[in-house]
Every structure is written in structure tokens, then in C-alpha cells.
Amino acid sequence: MALLHINGLTHYFGGLRAVYDFNLALEEGELIGLIGPNGAGKTTVFNLITGIYRPTKGTIQFNGQNLVGLQPHQIAARGICRTFQTIRLFNNVSVLDNVRIAFYSQVRSSLLDAFFRMPHLVSEDKALTREAYRLLEIFNLERYAHELAMNLPYGEQKRVEIARALATKPRLLLLDEPAAGMNPGEIDRLMDLIQRIRQEFGLTIFLIEHQMRLVMRICRHIKVMDFGETIAEGTPEEIRTNPRVLQAYLGEEVE
Amino acid sequence: MAQWQKMRSHLSAIPVLAYLLGFGIASAIELFIGYPVASLLGLPTMPTLFGIILVQQSLALLPSAIAYDLLIYLVPTYIAARLLTPLVQKLLQKVSSQRLMLVYVLALFLVALLWGGFHEYRTMILCLMGINFILCISLNLVNGYMGEFSVGHAGFMGVGAYIASILTVWVFPRSLGHLVFPLALLAGGAGAAIAGLLVAIPSFKIRGDYLAIITLATNFIIKNGIENIERIGGSRGFMGMAKLTNVPWVFFWSVLTLVLIRNFVLSPYGRGVIAIREDEIAAEAMTVNTRRMKIIAFCTSSFFAGIAGGLFAHLLLYINPSTFTLLKSTECLVMVYLGGMASISGSLVGAATFTILLEMLRPLEVWKWVLIPLLLLVMLLRRHTGLMGFREFQFLIPREEAEVYGSTSH
Numbered sequence: 001m002a003l004l005h006i007n008g009l010t011h012y013f014g015g016l017r018a019v020y021d022f023n024l025a026l027e028e029g030e031l032i033g034l035i036g037p038n039g040a041g042k043t044t045v046f047n048l049i050t051g052i053y054r055p056t057k058g059t060i061q062f063n064g065q066n067l068v069g070l071q072p073h074q075i076a077a078r079g080i081c082r083t084f085q086t087i088r089l090f091n092n093v094s095v096l097d098n099v100r101i102a103f104y105s106q107v108r109s110s111l112l113d114a115f116f117r118m119p120h121l122v123s124e125d126k127a128l129t130r131e132a133y134r135l136l137e138i139f140n141l142e143r144y145a146h147e148l149a150m151n152l153p154y155g156e157q158k159r160v161e162i163a164r165a166l167a168t169k170p171r172l173l174l175l176d177e178p179a180a181g182m183n184p185g186e187i188d189r190l191m192d193l194i195q196r197i198r199q200e201f202g203l204t205i206f207l208i209e210h211q212m213r214l215v216m217r218i219c220r221h222i223k224v225m226d227f228g229e230t231i232a233e234g235t236p237e238e239i240r241t242n243p244r245v246l247q248a249y250l251g252e253e254v255e
Numbered sequence: 256m257a258q259w260q261k262m263r264s265h266l267s268a269i270p271v272l273a274y275l276l277g278f279g280i281a282s283a284i285e286l287f288i289g290y291p292v293a294s295l296l297g298l299p300t301m302p303t304l305f306g307i308i309l310v311q312q313s314l315a316l317l318p319s320a321i322a323y324d325l326l327i328y329l330v331p332t333y334i335a336a337r338l339l340t341p342l343v344q345k346l347l348q349k350v351s352s353q354r355l356m357l358v359y360v361l362a363l364f365l366v367a368l369l370w371g372g373f374h375e376y377r378t379m380i381l382c383l384m385g386i387n388f389i390l391c392i393s394l395n396l397v398n399g400y401m402g403e404f405s406v407g408h409a410g411f412m413g414v415g416a417y418i419a420s421i422l423t424v425w426v427f428p429r430s431l432g433h434l435v436f437p438l439a440l441l442a443g444g445a446g447a448a449i450a451g452l453l454v455a456i457p458s459f460k461i462r463g464d465y466l467a468i469i470t471l472a473t474n475f476i477i478k479n480g481i482e483n484i485e486r487i488g489g490s491r492g493f494m495g496m497a498k499l500t501n502v503p504w505v506f507f508w509s510v511l512t513l514v515l516i517r518n519f520v521l522s523p524y525g526r527g528v529i530a531i532r533e534d535e536i537a538a539e540a541m542t543v544n545t546r547r548m549k550i551i552a553f554c555t556s557s558f559f560a561g562i563a564g565g566l567f568a569h570l571l572l573y574i575n576p577s578t579f580t581l582l583k584s585t586e587c588l589v590m591v592y593l594g595g596m597a598s599i600s601g602s603l604v605g606a607a608t609f610t611i612l613l614e615m616l617r618p619l620e621v622w623k624w625v626l627i628p629l630l631l632l633v634m635l636l637r638r639h640t641g642l643m644g645f646r647e648f649q650f651l652i653p654r655e656e657a658e659v660y661g662s663t664s665h
Contacts, residue, residue, distance in 0.1 A: 050540060071546070072539035082540055090533035092645070093526075096659060100523070101530045105542035107523040111551065114522035115515050117653070125523060126655055146659060168542050 001064060003028045003204050004049070004080075004172055009058035011041075011048055018044045020228045022058070026172070031198060031205040033219035035212070035239075037248055040225040042208045043085055046174050050082055051075040062172070077105035081170035083161045085177045085208075091150035095141060095160055098149050099132040102167035132167065138200070139163045139193075155186050162193070166201060173197075175207040179214050187211060191218050216240070224248065269336050271650075273343040275362045277336035278328070282370035285327050296322050303376045304614055311618045352654035356514075359650050364506050371502060378502055380610060382570050385505035386563045388606035389512045391590040392599060393559035398588070399597035399644075400520055401552045402532025403458060404467040407474030408560050408587040413579030414450045414477060415443030415561025416568040417487060423569070424495045436499045440508070440565040447561025448554040450477065455553035459546055462535070474584055482576040492575025493568075500570035508566060512559050513651075517599050519555065521656055528552050529597070582624075589631050595641030600648040605641065 002025040009022040019041040026032060034042050047053045049060055051072040060067040067075055081102075090098050106128070109121035136142045139159045144152055149160060158178065165173060178194070179187045191214055198205055209215045215222060216236040224232040224239060226248040232239060239245055293301040296319040302309050305328070306320025350358055371377035390408060397405045422439040423429075450473070457469045482490045519525045527548045530538035539545050568574045586609070594605020612630075616623035634641070649657065 052536065052539075071544075072536075073542050073544045076540055076542040084537065084540075088534050088537040088540075090530055090537065093529060093533055094659060097526055097529070101526045101538070101543065102541040104523060104527050104530075104544070109523075111524055114524045115519050117518040117522070121522060122653075122655065128523065129655075164541060 002026055003030075003063060004206070005059075005061040006049070007059045007061075009045070009048060009060065010056050011044055011053060012056045017228050019048065019055075022225075022230060024223070026204060026206060028171075028204055029202070030221065031194075031207070031219055032221040032223065033215040034206065034208045034223050034225065035210070035215055036225035036231075039227075040248075041228040042225055043176055044228075045225075046082060046176055046208065049075075049174065050080060073105070076168055076170075079169065079171035080174065081165040081168045081172075082174035083158075083165055083176055083178060085180065087154075087157050087161055089149040089157055089160055089164070092148060094146050095136065095149055095152065096129070096132055096145040098160055098164050099135055099167045100128060102164045103128045103131070106169065135163050135167055138197075154181060158182075158190075159193070162197070166197065170203065172204045172206065175205065175209075177208055177210060179209060179211040182211075184213075187214055190214070194218060269340050270343050270347060271648075272347065272359065272362060273336040273339045274332065275359070275366055276339050276343070277332040277334075279362070279366040279369050280335040281328050281331040282366065284331055286369070286373065289327065292326060293323060296326075298323060303374055304380065304611070307611075307615050308376075311615075352650075352657070355650050360510055364503075367502055367506060379570070380614065381502050382500055382505045382566070384607055384610040385502075385509040386566050386570070387586075387590060387610050388509050388602060389559050389563040389566070390587045391594060391606045391609075392512060392516050392602035393556045393563070394587045395591050395594075395597065395599075395602050396516055396520070396528070396552055397556045398591055399595075399601075400525070400532065401528045401549070403549075404463065405454065405470040405553075405556070406467050406581070406588060407454070407470035407472075407477075407584050408556075409579040409581070409583035410474035410477035411447040411450055411557035411560035412564035412567065412583065413481060413574075413576065414557075415440075415447040415564030416574050416579070417443075417481060417493065417564075418446040418561070419443035419565030420493055420496050420568045420574060421487060423497065423499065424493075429497065432497060433499060433504075436504065436569070440562050443565040444558040444561040447564065448558040451554040451557030452550065454557075455550045458549050458553065471581070474579075474581060478576045478579055481579075488575070490576055492573055492578075494573045496569050496572050498569065498572060500566045505566055505570075508562055512562070513599060513603075516555070516559070517651060520597075520599070521653065524548065524551070532597075589627060592631060592641050593634060595644035595646065597645050598641070598643045598647060599651055600646065601641050601643035603648075604643050608642075 004024065004026040006022060006024040009019055011019040022045055034045065036042050044053065048055050049067070051067065051070050055068060062078060062080060065078065090101060107124065109118065109124050113121040133142060133145065136145055139162065141156065141159060141163060144156060149157065152160065179190055182190060194205065195218065197203060220235065222233065222236060222239045223230055224245050231244045231248060232242045289301045298309060298316060298319050302320055302323055305324050306316070309316045310320050346358070347355070367381055371381040390412065394405065394408045397403050419439040419442065422442055423436065427435040427439065453473050454470055458466055461469070481487065487493050520528070527538065527543040530541065530543050531545050531548060535545055590605040590609045591602070593609060594603070595601025612627065613623070616626060619626060
């Protein structure tokens, strides 16, 4: 049984077909990549999985459970977390609190406990805070813990986003263009990081990327989208030589 | 310049608590020698609000009023604060940070009673200050912490005022007075919280300007609704309440509001509310149940506005629908943005400053509504987060969060 099972996923924005008949069976522990030109519908696929949009047609099953119709926070609490193409940190909040916010669904104390600041809420919160510091250490961010997220350099902000996503305890991590705006050195470090957290946290990873270098190196399996349709899939070698992929990216005429 | 710096560092070395107690001692002294000193200085009566009212009557009294403030308040406060400093510092070291807030609360209560407990006008000012604080901090929860723009806070205040008044006048036996007063206030708060749902539900789908329009509409619906219910007086208003609001009650409800809202915003749930302000989509993606938190925040906010309304009604003993119009809502907004966004300390500062400002500018009549927005404008241009925006006084923050709060302020 696949961890994430998507069948015939289709989405229209008005008359515009953004995603058409997208299928995927993602096994636990896999790392696969989704590539395609701008506007191919890649981020829409992520938005459909995470519940931001409700699909026009098709089914999404995670761990055997149907996800269609659930609220985004419910999907996130079930173990699918994501980062965003353009960084979406909580800017006027400390880096530590960016991570602590993501513990929301794991809080056991009730709302009433919160209003009266009951001792068990305080101790639970302390434990969560320690956990947050631990995550920040893994990402080498502990020295920024009390800094406002918006004051961090771009690369660090990207790492905070991944740390924050991991705080939700995901089984499946969706990374939307993690290497966007990074230089080659930073991309190398990012690749190491992705591999490391994948092992350390036992993650399944699904990533969208424009940087071919990154996708080709770390993904065993790649899907290619263009105009909402899946035009190719396979190993990096197969993708590199696939004429339809070349056409989509370079606009060559293929007879 | 150097001397100025020296004086500043000298003055800031004295703990806030010592100043507070010093002011209490000064107020106690005033009780005994206030009248003689005032007549010696040639003032017609004892200054009730630091001479502000007297100066409004005749500008010639300004030097005497200043002399009075120096003699009665500033000098004794300073001397007492200096003398108390070693004692207070010892106390601050001994008391755990959890109890520290209690110490401040007790000291503040004592000072409030000593300064204002024996003058009708001062009692009024203190009560208004407390009511304004409850309004300010509750609105701050929505506008500051959650980042929505509610402009109809007075509507919820009105709901609370009417429900509480109807209960104490018609339902509860008058002889029970203070015993049932909390019940009446809670019922008013609950009614206002239900009205808060009216705003929470559209907030699921809309944000920003559109939500502001909806809160505006809610304010009008409530005001015009009450106006059209003849049974409760319609536009003529409602009266017959006993004077139940006094300094101890206002103080109790202010502290309760402060503690509950502080606890909430410092909890994991409160962080969820802050996440909504920062980025709603990201908040959802990070498992925050934004719908639930919006309902909680809007209802809590309007609940306390309702409590404030009940206190207000039993202070002025007369309410009518036009008390709870957009103008009153604007007053709440001014307090929030003056004091500081997303700050409990800011709500304290904002409410206190605003209440006194309103008294100071009373002779200007309608012109004060030109001056106050102007002040706000200058304030927002110079320091757009307000006096204490995103910052807190240390004593308001529990120890385990102190580290986090100490350095995120900017």
C-alpha cells in the first residue's frame, strides 16, 4: 500500500485546466521529484494535496485515508507538511516561535488550561520549547532563535521553513522549489540537508524543483508536467533523454 | 547633556515598584495636607487631576498647580522611592517571578485606593481607566495579536451594557446588589460573545478591508437593533441601575481580563492566533485550526467588551444606543494604536494615557476629536507600532517565557 495515492487528479480554475489526470503512488521512504516549465501546474498539485484547493475530480489517499474535503490544518496534522515556493514564514515572530507555532496540533492541554495557565500546560509548553530548540540545533539555527524571522538572511529563512515544517511531525514532506534563489554552494549544502533529514526523520519527500542539478542528483524517480498534464516519468537518465521533456523545456519541434 | 544622561540613569535605577509605592505614600500624605497646601498656594480647591482641571478654568493658576504637583507628588514620590529602593530590591529578589505580578497588582490597587478612593471625580477617572483598559486589551487581541481590523468594538460593549443593566434592574432583586453584579456582568459578556460569533463567521472567508466593513456593519446592526426595541427604551435609553461599579470591582475585572488574555496569548493557542496575523495559509499548513482560533479570539474579545459595557452602564447609570456608536469604537482603536499593537503593556499604557488625555482636552469639546486623531496620526508616523508595540513590561511575562520576550522586542 502506497503512503500517498493520487488517482485521476484534475483541477480547473474557471475554464483553465491547471492539472489534468495526475496519478501518483508514493511509497514510504521514497524521494521523488516533480519538474516542468513555469505554469505547468506543479504547485497546484501541492495545493491540492495540502487541501488549499479542492480538486474538481480525482482522489487523494494518504495512509489509506481519503484527504479530499479535509481542511488544510487537518491534512497537515495527519502528517503531510510543506514548504512554500516563496518563503512564507511568520515574519514578525521569533524563529523559535515560528517553530513552536507548528506544534499546534500536538498540544494536549485544553483551551481552558491555556486561559488559566495550568501547571500541566506550562510543563507541556516547556517540553515543546525544548523540542523546538533541538530542531533549531539540527538546522544550525539556534543562534537565531530569538531573532525575528524577517531579519534572517534568505538561505537561513529557507532552513527555518524546513525546520518549522518538521515540527509538525510529518511523514510526507512536500518541498516547493527549495533551491530557488540559491547559489551552487548553497544548493550542495541543501542537498546534503535533504538527504540527512530524510534519514533522521524517516521522511518521504516529494519535491518540486527548477534546479535540474538538484533533482537529477537526489531523486531516483522524476515526474514531468507541462500544461497540467504528466508528459513523462522515470529515472533521471530517462528524463534527460526524453524528447517530450526536451520539447517542453526548449520548445523544440519534434516530428 | 551629560548631566541629563546622569539624571536619567539615576532615575531609571530605581525600580518601578518603588516609584509605585512612593506615589502611594505621596497620595497618603496628600490626604492629610492636600487642602492646606492647596489653599496656601492660592488654589481655589484641591487639584483633583494634578491641577489639569483647575488650569482649564484659569490659566493663571498654572504656576500654583505645578508647585502643588511638585510639592505633593513629585518630590515625596522621589524621596519615598529612593528610601524604599533597598527594601524593594530585596523583595524583588525574594519573590518568585510568578508571584511578582501579584505584588505589582496589590501595590497598584493600594495606590489606586489611596489616590482616588476618597474623591468622587478621581474614582470616576480610575473606573473609566479600568473599563478603557478592558476594552483596549480585548480589542488588541483581535487587531493586534490576530491582525484583523475590527472597527465595531463598541457594539459588543453595548450588548454587554444592555444585558447586564436589564438583569440588575428587572430580573435580579435590587437588594442583592453587589452579590449578583458579577453574574449580570458575565451574562452581558456571554451575550456579547454570541454577537462576536456574527463577526467570526464571515472572517473565515474574508480578511482585511472587507472584514473591517463587516465589523462596522455589526456595530450599526447592534446600535440600530437596540434603538428599535421600545421595550428597553429605544433611542431614549435605559436607566434605573444602581451604582454598583466601584474601584475594587473595576480593578478586579481589569486584573482578571489582563491575566486571562495574557495567559492565552502566551499559550500555544495564542501563538496560533499570532500565526493567523502573520500568514493564514502558512498557519493552516502548520496545523493551526484557523477557524477555531478565529472564533475563540473574536468571542473572547467581544466577551470582555461586554464585561466592560456592564461596568460602564453601572458607573454612568444611564445608557442609550448612541453611546455605543462608531465614535466609541474609534476611541477603542485609538487606545490600541496609541498604546501599542499586540502588547498587554501597551494596552495598559494606551488606556491610561487616553483616559487622562480625554479629561485634559475636555474643554475643547468637539475640537478634541480633531486633536486626538491628529495625535494618533503623528504617533503612527513617528512610531507606527505604538508606544509599546510588540513589547512587554518584564513583570507581565512569566519566567519561562521571559527569555523569548526579552529579545524579540524591537
